[in-house]
Amino acid sequence: MKATSPLKQAYGRFKAIIFATVIFSFFSNLLMFVGPLYMLQVYDRVLASRNEFTLLMITGIAVAMLVTYGFLEFIRSKMLVRAGLQFDDMLANPAFNRVVRKQLLAPNSGAHATLQDVDRVREFLTGQGILAFFDAPWVPLFLALVFAFHPWLGLVATIGALIIFALALTNEFATRGLLQEAGTANAGAAHFVNTTVQNAEVIRALGMEKPLTNRWLKQHDSVLDAQAKASGRAGAIMASTKFVRMSLQIAILGMGAYLAIQQQISPGIMIAASIVMGRALAPVEQAVGQWKQFVAARQSHKRLTEIFETLGDEEQRMQLPAPKGNLVVQNLIASAPGSKKPILKGISFNVAQGEVLAVIGPSGSGKSTLVRHLVGAMQPQSGAVRLEGVELHHWDSDQLGRYMGYMPQDVKLFRGTVSENISRFIDNVEDKEIVAAATLSGAHEMIATLSDGYDTDVGDGGNGLSGGQRQRVGLARAVFREPSLIVLDEPNSNLDAHGEQALANCIQEMKKRGKTVILVTHKANLLALSDKALMLVNGQIEKFGPTREIFAQAQQQAAAQQDQQKKEAAAAGAGSPAVVSMTDKPRA
Numbered sequence: 001m002k003a004t005s006p007l008k009q010a011y012g013r014f015k016a017i018i019f020a021t022v023i024f025s026f027f028s029n030l031l032m033f034v035g036p037l038y039m040l041q042v043y044d045r046v047l048a049s050r051n052e053f054t055l056l057m058i059t060g061i062a063v064a065m066l067v068t069y070g071f072l073e074f075i076r077s078k079m080l081v082r083a084g085l086q087f088d089d090m091l092a093n094p095a096f097n098r099v100v101r102k103q104l105l106a107p108n109s110g111a112h113a114t115l116q117d118v119d120r121v122r123e124f125l126t127g128q129g130i131l132a133f134f135d136a137p138w139v140p141l142f143l144a145l146v147f148a149f150h151p152w153l154g155l156v157a158t159i160g161a162l163i164i165f166a167l168a169l170t171n172e173f174a175t176r177g178l179l180q181e182a183g184t185a186n187a188g189a190a191h192f193v194n195t196t197v198q199n200a201e202v203i204r205a206l207g208m209e210k211p212l213t214n215r216w217l218k219q220h221d222s223v224l225d226a227q228a229k230a231s232g233r234a235g236a237i238m239a240s241t242k243f244v245r246m247s248l249q250i251a252i253l254g255m256g257a258y259l260a261i262q263q264q265i266s267p268g269i270m271i272a273a274s275i276v277m278g279r280a281l282a283p284v285e286q287a288v289g290q291w292k293q294f295v296a297a298r299q300s301h302k303r304l305t306e307i308f309e310t311l312g313d314e315e316q317r318m319q320l321p322a323p324k325g326n327l328v329v330q331n332l333i334a335s336a337p338g339s340k341k342p343i344l345k346g347i348s349f350n351v352a353q354g355e356v357l358a359v360i361g362p363s364g365s366g367k368s369t370l371v372r373h374l375v376g377a378m379q380p381q382s383g384a385v386r387l388e389g390v391e392l393h394h395w396d397s398d399q400l401g402r403y404m405g406y407m408p409q410d411v412k413l414f415r416g417t418v419s420e421n422i423s424r425f426i427d428n429v430e431d432k433e434i435v436a437a438a439t440l441s442g443a444h445e446m447i448a449t450l451s452d453g454y455d456t457d458v459g460d461g462g463n464g465l466s467g468g469q470r471q472r473v474g475l476a477r478a479v480f481r482e483p484s485l486i487v488l489d490e491p492n493s494n495l496d497a498h499g500e501q502a503l504a505n506c507i508q509e510m511k512k513r514g515k516t517v518i519l520v521t522h523k524a525n526l527l528a529l530s531d532k533a534l535m536l537v538n539g540q541i542e543k544f545g546p547t548r549e550i551f552a553q554a555q556q557q558a559a560a561q562q563d564q565q566k567k568e569a570a571a572a573g574a575g576s577p578a579v580v581s582m583t584d585k586p587r588a
């Protein structure tokens, strides 16, 4: 049986609260009759009989009922606020989980908007908008009361309610498409701004402000355009609604006065009918006023339903024994998120515990794509990556993270202190564990020179540190708690000689401790530390085996190539041949 999604569970919990609120609404709506009934009694009884005691009595009863009404309203709104908190509580974690997963699957889909969608739906469900819907079922009751006063009065009120309802429907059809269009365009424009301002340096340095502003303005204009059209139409409908509403007031009083002249009703009933009709129309009018929020919430609900339907709950995985670091890759075929075109075209190799594997290859050959699969950040199109014989996606992701060290090409630190970044933001980590990781990665001395040492705030994305410092903190984070498998993507791209030496020492030490290390590099000194080398060319393995053998082979090939070139040059009587070396960065 398919498990109920957290979204459905949250709505389910909300249903119970809504049911209770509807019951409250029933009583508070009944108590709304107090005003008109009091009016009726005063006009028809007190004024006619001039009895002060009756006036005192009915005033006392009316006040007591109004106090009860206020109390019920208070409870009703309190219940909704509590329901909102519960709704958020039930969805915050699952929604965040989906944001991360969707971002991995479709990086440009603006997954973060999911959290705003939760807020928007919650705000609607707990705000004024929903109250109008709760009060709507009592509209017939109020109309029935007006009918009870006199059928002609009932008819006027009912026709009025129908006209206002028809205007509400017209509003829906006239603005739905436009509001949706504006919502989508707005999300696109916001995403564009978010992603663009992150590159503010480049924008300023390369004078790109104007063209990028123009691009944003185009999107922004289409938001304004759709919003202005929708507001124009909604405004016209709102004005018509007001006109109808005020005309109705006159119509019902006019009709009441006519009936009073005909002595079919008393003047008290005339006034009471006007008040009751006002109550009957209020929820309809309120719904018209809340329409924009309703449409936005409905759009958010649609997006939430879609993301929760496409990304179910992650299965609870069994905790497996700690992996040793034996990695097997079987016929791995992989493509970019949302694309079918393979980047990796059937990769198979294995690395045993304690081995160091160097991945080399020209730019764009698929090295980073491969390492993203080795750490489980991307899922294969087909084939498998197994750690200790178990496919990566069968591991519990939290447990897998505990045994995995990863440093991407672009290190990506998070807003927080150096020590929080090294300890992966895990709570209650002992200082000595953080210092151990920094010492192992050779970053301890460098961190000591920072303004606040381990407590230095690294800023958004680690921007408060230099590229080299970021890389060294990133390495400390990768080796935190000595994972079994450490994957480093070009770990030395920003390091000075001292940093490179620290990196080489760290790799050697991890190997000594029986950890498996996979690194993408072209540096001769790091290649020299590796047991195996894998050369990727155009998404396929060109060479794989013990590093020495591969390099011996390459040197032989290079020598043979040189001989050949020399011979050709001698034959052509031309200049000296080019020198090819495997230690050169083999970029295309």
Ligand SMILES: Nc1ncnc2c1ncn2[C@@H]1O[C@H](COP(=O)(O)OP(=O)(O)OP(=O)(O)O)[C@@H](O)[C@H]1O
Residues within 6 Å of the ligand: 336, 337, 339, 343, 361, 362, 363, 364, 365, 366, 367, 368, 369, 370, 409
């Ligand atoms: N998100 C993506 N969408 C589409 N194509 C992608 C994506 N990521 C990578 N690619 C493509 O996959 C290929 C391999 O990219 P990858 O980053 O794995 O190469 P690489 O060997 O690590 O390159 P470099 O040495 O320059 O870092 C490239 O042709 C790249 O254009």
